[in-house]
Amino acid sequence: xxxxxxxxxxxxxxxxxxVARETGPGSLSLDAVASRAGVSKGGLLYNFPTKAxxxxxxVEDYLRAFEQALDAARTAxxxxxxxxxxxxxxxxxxxxESKPSASWIFSAIAEDPEFLTPIKLFRRQVFERLKGExxxxxxxLVCYLAVEGLRSMNLFDSDVLSQDERRLLVSSLLEIAx
Amino acid sequence: xxxxxxxxxxxxxxxxxxVARETGPGSLSLDAVASRAGVSKGGLLYNFPTKAxxxxxxVEDYLRAFEQALDAARTAxxxxxxxxxxxxxxxxxxxxESKPSASWIFSAIAEDPEFLTPIKLFRRQVFERLKGExxxxxxxLVCYLAVEGLRSMNLFDSDVLSQDERRLLVSSLLEIAx
DNA sequence: TTGACAAGACCGTCCAGACGGTACAGTAAG
DNA sequence: CTTACTGTACCGTCTGGACGGTCTTGTCAA
Numbered sequence: 175x176x177x178x179x180x181x182x183x184x185x186x187x188x189x190x191x192x193v194a195r196e197t198g199p200g201s202l203s204l205d206a207v208a209s210r211a212g213v214s215k216g217g218l219l220y221n222f223p224t225k226a227x228x229x230x231x232x233v234e235d236y237l238r239a240f241e242q243a244l245d246a247a248r249t250a251x252x253x254x255x256x257x258x259x260x261x262x263x264x265x266x267x268x269x270x271e272s273k274p275s276a277s278w279i280f281s282a283i284a285e286d287p288e289f290l291t292p293i294k295l296f297r298r299q300v301f302e303r304l305k306g307e308x309x310x311x312x313x314x315l316v317c318y319l320a321v322e323g324l325r326s327m328n329l330f331d332s333d334v335l336s337q338d339e340r341r342l343l344v345s346s347l348l349e350i351a352x
Numbered sequence: 353x354x355x356x357x358x359x360x361x362x363x364x365x366x367x368x369x370x371v372a373r374e375t376g377p378g379s380l381s382l383d384a385v386a387s388r389a390g391v392s393k394g395g396l397l398y399n400f401p402t403k404a405x406x407x408x409x410x411v412e413d414y415l416r417a418f419e420q421a422l423d424a425a426r427t428a429x430x431x432x433x434x435x436x437x438x439x440x441x442x443x444x445x446x447x448x449e450s451k452p453s454a455s456w457i458f459s460a461i462a463e464d465p466e467f468l469t470p471i472k473l474f475r476r477q478v479f480e481r482l483k484g485e486x487x488x489x490x491x492x493l494v495c496y497l498a499v500e501g502l503r504s505m506n507l508f509d510s511d512v513l514s515q516d517e518r519r520l521l522v523s524s525l526l527e528i529a530x
Numbered sequence: 531t532t533g534a535c536a537a538g539a540c541c542g543t544c545c546a547g548a549c550g551g552t553a554c555a556g557t558a559a560g
Numbered sequence: 561c562t563t564a565c566t567g568t569a570c571c572g573t574c575t576g577g578a579c580g581g582t583c584t585t586g587t588c589a590a
Contacts, residue, residue: 322504339493398541402576
């Protein structure tokens, strides 16, 4: 790994996410990303030699960020809160952000469906871990799936649920998770 | 060789879904769809004058099919089963199909994110209807979101849940829905 | 029954444009 | 002298779509 981390790398990543969200996942061209990031196309290709590498970085950064947030929330979690409850809270906060945070995923899948594999693997690990930590399997299943539903709503920028309904849902889930 | 021309429309639609699932949502080209459907590109363009119209037909057919299945399940639903329970059962059956049934949605979104609007509208209507028919809002929220999570799992071809876990989840949801 | 003819269903070719990616010369900073 | 780019020119490929032609089927008058 490189010692010096330029911030143009991060700017490019953020720009890619923005372009995907604003102009649609199918319009994520290298030209668009470069100009959005305030970088020349050559500069973009310098940081990410191919479009696939860009997508890969997007996926890896996203997963790493979530993992870190989860770890932080776990250690910071006040006394006696169950891991499942922590997971629900963190995911709900994530999903409550007004912008769909990960609609670039669609671009990645369109580019190459294989980009799903690391994501699926990560989810599997998280779930398995929760399974080991949660005594009530039924509660875990219901809560995990509902959270997944919430994530999906955010991803598709759905407006089916109102703010209040979302809050009620989360509190219901926390109750189920005890 | 004799070919039934009249249902070539349906063949094309099915071919499009197949191609999207098998070669990835980003590779859904008219050429690929045409050859898969056993139709020339000209023939495809005759049935669907533009790629957007193809996508639109995909969306509309999908929504109509689900709506009809839901209506049928409602009227056929034997005594006293709650509408929410019917919805859960139907969705679970749908999600249990081995192939992701709607991965062409990704193609549609990549083509033009506006294709999400009719879907969002439909979901909203279904949810509002369920809200009017379900006394326990908390149960509705939990079940609806969990079903949405199930749908998402199917869409992303996730293998997080085992067959048994899926069954347990559905029975738990039906219990919550009473 | 037949023959003319229109409409519908489909084919094959061609093309402009967009996209990913390469190559390379230049440059500003440390 | 190296690092980290910028800027431009360019190439090959793929894609949606326009177009004109062809085959099939249905209709209807004689």
